Amino acid sequence: MKAHDGLYIDGAWRPAGSADAIEVVNPADEQVIARVPAGSASDVDSAVRAARAALPAWAATPPAERAARLAALRDVLAARKDEIAETVTAELGSPLPFSQAVHAAVPIAVAGSYADLAAAHPFEEKVGNSTVLHEPIGVVGAITPWNYPLHQIVAKVAPALAAGCAIVLKPAEDTPLTAQLFAEAVHEAGVPAGVFNLVTGLGPVAGQALAEHPGVDLVSFTGSTAVGRRIGAVAGAAVKKVALELGGKSANVILPSADLARAVNVGVANVMSNSGQTCSAWTRMLVHRDRYAEAVDLAATAAAKYGDRIGPLVSARQRDRVRGYIEKGVAEGARLVAGGPDSPRERGWFVSPTVFADVTPDMTIAQEEIFGPVLSILRYEDEDDALRIANGTVYGLAGAVWAAEEAEAVAFARRMDTGQVDINGGRFNPLAPFGGYKQSGVGRELGAHGLAEYLQTKSLQF
16 A cells, blocks of 8 residues: 655655654554554644745635635545545445445545635625625644544645635544545645645644644644543643534434334444444434334344445454443343444454444443444433433434424424434535534534634724
8 A cells, every 4th residue: 555654744745753653554454554654743843834834825815716726626536536445445444335435425525615615705795884804714733533534634624725724634543544645636736835734643742742733723623522622621721723523422313203114224324334433423213112122123134234244443442442332231231132242253353233222321332422333222202202312412413303294303303402413314415514512522514614614704994
């Protein structure tokens, strides 16, 4: 697997400050496929300095030109979509069809949406006797996760570029090859030197240095709530802005009138997607007591079909973490109806698609984010009980509601404490804002709301 042995800083691949390296491992066969530099605090400093130097000219670049660079980036990514998919499959373990349909295709669409927004967004507006300017916030420190490696990068870098910001990216150490490929695409698209910079490295070293750096004006982070709290504390001490997309424990609420078979089958597919490594996955299925037994049988049957269709988890540590949650679910009294903690294969970091029945709201598996192919099915008595259960965690990232009539589902969704709700299997919309309530984060990504995170306002009075 092709890998750069340097860091992308100020428009060129440069040697890292030390010889330390990160091994990239294929989760499906546990083989080392590449090594990339483990950037240091001094490397981060070099990248931030390059970004600050490039910022004034890029911020002053007309929005139409920024849009043209984003359109070029979209086109480069589209031309390399097969390579993107193969790279994600190699370092994340995602089955190739899923990598092609989601990991490659979605970021291309998002990049294109920001090319359009950069050209059309009102960066100046008249408000009474004032002109309000929407200006770039400055240098962005983007820290991205491994579960959707290119999508999470594009969801931060594209709006930052559209806004006129300069960026330093620190990608997850598990999936740095996709980030390197993205840096190549940025270079090929003609983004000026220094506007985008890439430092691969470990979170406690490069990530912390980026979050703490005084030359960074905004830290945009996607990952665990625990790390998000630390980044928020560091940024708060420096009074710098943060955008945090954190954990989730989303509820899939199936109201009594719903098409049960469709709601259950789509719900199981949602949880098993990307091997369960999705922060917005509907990992709690809420079913009325009168239809509970039928839903459990449907879910168990559906999950069994995914046994040889999902990929491994990203690392041995992640596999062991998910296994630990499954064992805890059994210990706390939940009933396994599919899967379990035993590995389905001798090699690779796989976990069987797992479904629990008889889950109560206070169980660990109903409260904590597992981040694996594990579904918990809970029963409710009436709609008020369902709402209490759905809102009864510290998270509020996503969710779903199913009902025979759309209006019934919408009425319930309006009462949910969560940032995004799919109604009767609503389709993904790259222009809709994505982000959480409560401990699921601060700020929004995607669309015009995502662009706004990277802008600050100035008013001129006349």
